[in-house]
Amino acid sequence: AQSVTQLDSHVSVSEGTPVLLRCNYSSSYSPSLFWYVQHPNKGLQLLLKYTSAATLVKGINGFEAEFKKSETSFHLTKPSAHMSDAAEYFCVVSDRGSGTYKYIFGTGTRLKVLA
Amino acid sequence: GAGVSQSPRYKVAKRGQDVALRCDPISGHVSLFWYQQALGQGPEFLTYFQNEAQLDKSGLPSDRFFAERPEGSVSTLKIQRTQQEDSAVYLCASSLTGTGPTDTQYFGPGTRLTVL
Secondary structure, three states: EEEEOOOOEEEEEEEOOOOOEEEEEEOOOOOOOOEEEEEOOOOOEEEEEOOOEEEEEOOOHHOOEEEOOOOOOEEEEEEOOOHHHHHHHHHEEEEEEOOOEEEHHHHHHOEEEEO | OOOOOOOOOOOEEOOOEEEEEEOOOOOOOOOOEEEEEEOOOOOOOEEEEEEOOEOOOOOOOOOEEEEOOOOOEEEEEEEEEOOOOHHHEEEEEEOOOOOOOOOOEEEEEEEEEEEE
16 A cells, blocks of 8 residues: 655744755555645645656745655755745655545645744 | 635534535546545545546445535535544545546645534
8 A cells, every 4th residue: 555654743944944844655666646735724735746757846836856766755845935835735645546546645744934 | 717616614513413515626527536634634535436426435434424426526525423533624626537646636625524
């Protein structure tokens, strides 16, 4: 079965400093991985997804993630944090179910951005 | 364009009451998913529809949970005889096909259910 582990439940950074949110995956085959962001009282929004076309994936709002098979990791980074980045971030792997690919979510990382 | 919508946004129920949660997916999306998100946790898969067919209900926690999508568009998640442990945010997502590993799911804002 597929799974993801988010290594930090909370991360605090100062505005303008780099962001690193860590995610490790477990998969018996080449995984499809996603990062979603959840702002309070809003739906989950896709930041980026890994489709095996390139190991470095660029997403929206300046976020990017690098797929590292040797480390089974898919960490999310951003060079400079903005106040608006404060939210909950979920690493996701898709897992084959009955007739579909359902999402398996990590437990989430809450990002706090300090002024 | 319009995204996935859910109603009500908030629902308070007394223990033992039945509730119905509605999801309007993006028009033309074949696949529809329901997830349950407990406080402080990541969402967990409940069930999946391809058009009107419920192909996977492996995540439904008990036979008190029932979902339907009779015309292949709007879906309703029904919980009978609610219990306190049912308190959670219920998320609906839709996908254009849902049959590929890299297919994107688009999420609604969720319904927060509180059972007293």
